[in-house]
Structure formats: C-alpha cells, structure tokens
Amino acid sequence: MIASIASPVHIVSCTALDGKTLADVLCCTAGRMAPLKVAVVLDNAPIKEKDLLVEYLKSVFDVQVFSEVQPNPRTADIMRMFSDNRFAKSDLVLGIGGGSVLDSAKALAMLATNEGELDQYLGQSATRSIQKRALPLVLIPTTAGTGSEVTKVGVYTSDSGRKYTLGSPLMHAHTALLAANLLDGVPLSLCAATGLDALDHSLESIWNKNSTPLTRHLAKEAALKVLSTLPKLYAAIKNGTSERRALQMEMLQASCEAGIAFNLTGTASGHAISFVLSEEWHIPHGLSCAFTLPDVFAWAVQDRNNRAELASLSHALRPDLEDEEALVRRLAEDINDLLSSLGIPKTFSELSLTLDSTQIRSLFQRAMEDPKLHNQTPPMQEEDLFRLLEAKL
Numbered sequence: 001m002i003a004s005i006a007s008p009v010h011i012v013s014c015t016a017l018d019g020k021t022l023a024d025v026l027c028c029t030a031g032r033m034a035p036l037k038v039a040v041v042l043d044n045a046p047i048k049e050k051d052l053l054v055e056y057l058k059s060v061f062d063v064q065v066f067s068e069v070q071p072n073p074r075t076a077d078i079m080r081m082f083s084d085n086r087f088a089k090s091d092l093v094l095g096i097g098g099g100s101v102l103d104s105a106k107a108l109a110m111l112a113t114n115e116g117e118l119d120q121y122l123g124q125s126a127t128r129s130i131q132k133r134a135l136p137l138v139l140i141p142t143t144a145g146t147g148s149e150v151t152k153v154g155v156y157t158s159d160s161g162r163k164y165t166l167g168s169p170l171m172h173a174h175t176a177l178l179a180a181n182l183l184d185g186v187p188l189s190l191c192a193a194t195g196l197d198a199l200d201h202s203l204e205s206i207w208n209k210n211s212t213p214l215t216r217h218l219a220k221e222a223a224l225k226v227l228s229t230l231p232k233l234y235a236a237i238k239n240g241t242s243e244r245r246a247l248q249m250e251m252l253q254a255s256c257e258a259g260i261a262f263n264l265t266g267t268a269s270g271h272a273i274s275f276v277l278s279e280e281w282h283i284p285h286g287l288s289c290a291f292t293l294p295d296v297f298a299w300a301v302q303d304r305n306n307r308a309e310l311a312s313l314s315h316a317l318r319p320d321l322e323d324e325e326a327l328v329r330r331l332a333e334d335i336n337d338l339l340s341s342l343g344i345p346k347t348f349s350e351l352s353l354t355l356d357s358t359q360i361r362s363l364f365q366r367a368m369e370d371p372k373l374h375n376q377t378p379p380m381q382e383e384d385l386f387r388l389l390e391a392k393l
Helices: 002-005 017-031 048-060 075-083 099-114 190-206 211-240 244-265 269-281 287-289 292-298 304-317 324-341 357-369 380-389
Strands: 010-014 037-041 062-066 094-095 138-142 152-157 165-166 175-179
Touching: 002 211, 002 244, 010 017, 010 075, 010 094, 010 211, 010 244, 010 269, 010 304, 017 048, 017 099, 017 138, 037 048, 048 094, 048 099, 062 190, 075 357, 094 099, 094 175, 099 138, 165 190, 165 269, 175 244, 190 211, 190 244, 190 269, 190 292, 190 304, 211 244, 211 304, 211 324, 269 287, 269 292, 269 380, 292 304, 292 324, 292 380, 304 324, 357 380
Parallel strands: 010 175, 037 062, 037 094, 094 138, 138 175
Antiparallel strands: 152 165
C-alpha cells in the first residue's frame, strides 16, 4: 500500500491473523521479547477470532484485559481503566475493535506516559497538553471505516456530555495491523455505517483548507476504493458469498488510506455536524456523518478546485466521460444512490427526530465552535450551516 509511506505508523496487512504472528508483532513493537505486560483494550462485541487471539497472548505474555468501552467513548470509563492497578507498569497497549476501542487504547497509552485526567486535555480550556510519546501501541481494527489505527487523534465524550477531538503526533500508534478475518462477523448495518465513514473521511480531506496535492491524491484513491468496494461487500455479506473476505481486505485498506489522508488535513463540516447528532441523540458516528454527506457535497462543489478534484475522482469511475459538470453530477448521483441502497436516512424525520428551525439554530450553534467546521472549503458561515440543516426538515 503506497499510501503507507505518508504515515509514521508501521502498517501490516494479512488475510487471516493468528496468535503467533500477533505475538511477534507485539515483541517487535515493544523492542524486546517476552516477558511483556500487555494491556488489551476491547469491547464486548462477540468476535470469535478476537477471543482466540487474546487466549493465545495469555499463554505467552502477562495479559490484562480492559473492556469498559462504549460507543463515543467516555472519559470516565477510560479513567477507570487507567486507574485500575492491573494497568500499572504495562509495557504495551493493544487495542482490538472498532473506532471507540482504538481511540480508548490511544488515550490509555498517552496517559501512561503523560498522566493526569483525560478531561484535562480536552477542549479550548484544556489545562494539560501532551508532552511525551505514548506507550508502545498496537491497533487492530475490527471494522473498516474509522481509520483510527493510523491517525493521531481520538474522539472522547467528556463528563459534560460534549464530544471532543484530542490530537497529537505523540498519540500515533506504533503499529497498525489490518486483518481481514477479524471482520467476518460484521453485520450489514455496521458495514454500511463504517464504510460511509471512510468515504466521508476521504471526501472531507479533499474539500479541506489544509489539503495538499499529496493528501488529495491519497483521498481520491481511498474514495475510489470505497465507492468500488462497499456496494460489493454489502452484497457479499447480505448474500453470504465467498468473496466477502477479499472485499473486507480491500475495505480495510481503503479505510486506512482515508485515515492517512485526513490525519494530515483533519476532517471538515460533516464531522462537526455529526458530533451534535451524536451528543444530542446518540446517533452512531458513521450514520451521523453520512446524514449530511450529499448536502456538504453540494456545498463543496461551489469551489472550483473542489469541483476539479471531484470530477477527477468521477472520471476514474467512468473514463469515457470528459465533461467536468457531467462528471460532478454523476458522482453526486453515485453517492446518493449508494446512501439509498444502504438505507441511510436523509431527513430529520427519517431519523425519527421532530425539529423546527428554532431548534436547529439552537442545537447546532455549537458546531460553529468546532475547528473541524472551519476546515471546510468554501468556508461555511453560520447562516450557511443553518440553511443546509433546515433543508433537511
């Protein structure tokens, strides 16, 4: 995967991960052989392959398992795990799970070397900053979407209920392991939501004020893979066909490439809006991002450079078409068709939310305070944001 050159994280890919290979990866990451004290961060999702890996590790290392992880991970849960005596003097942190698990593992590895309370690092009024490299950290995604295994950021829900992004190059994992067999149990709904999160990461890295020729190239390659692979993977899961695992590997790589791109640029307005949806109504992250994707797309193509990049992406899907306007229009149709085929709500009523214009303006005002929104090109002002959301009533 050429994109890995743009990441400081060592990326290892395999179709099926076994315990001995994982043990070797942990030793290489720690810089020494056993004995190792390994803190394993998990959630309670029933994944047989994950359980087998942990059982093998227990036979060769001192393994302590921490599983107090919920969607949109809470700082209180992370601090309970960090304060557990079993976590003390860990040599390495291993996270196996979706984005919430991987972000929790990042926070634990960071706190192990920087200390303090996680809430002290969050928001504009933070009283602490990350000063030291995190404990050796290995991350293994069990969903294809967040790209968290290669990013320097984590997203945490504070004691106040607000979601915050915490980022530093010192939070990067040392090693990311992409294993297709760990996605064998992913259900249709999660496949859709996480796959669309990867698509959103790619596109938000294109229509981003921090984009560069390199990040735009990486993002377009990732988006192309998602658009080409996600519908096939969704169908393979639905129909139980044999190509599922190969498609899972392709989606893992697409998600990772999208992560490498937005790790360099940050995300944009779609993610800022999604935080409010998650804070207020606990809507899953991938679904929250997908909810406004067509609307943000329509906003982004007002910018000439964005339009050219998106036409280039569309041309890769249909090389016989040359007209820029037609290419952009067809890409917008492709995205809308994909959302429809995956059953993604497009209005607040389809989300089972009853709102009016006054509530929109009150609840989503705080998105304007989110730095991610201000990465958007063209810039999105308060009235622009409100009009976009009011059109979804």
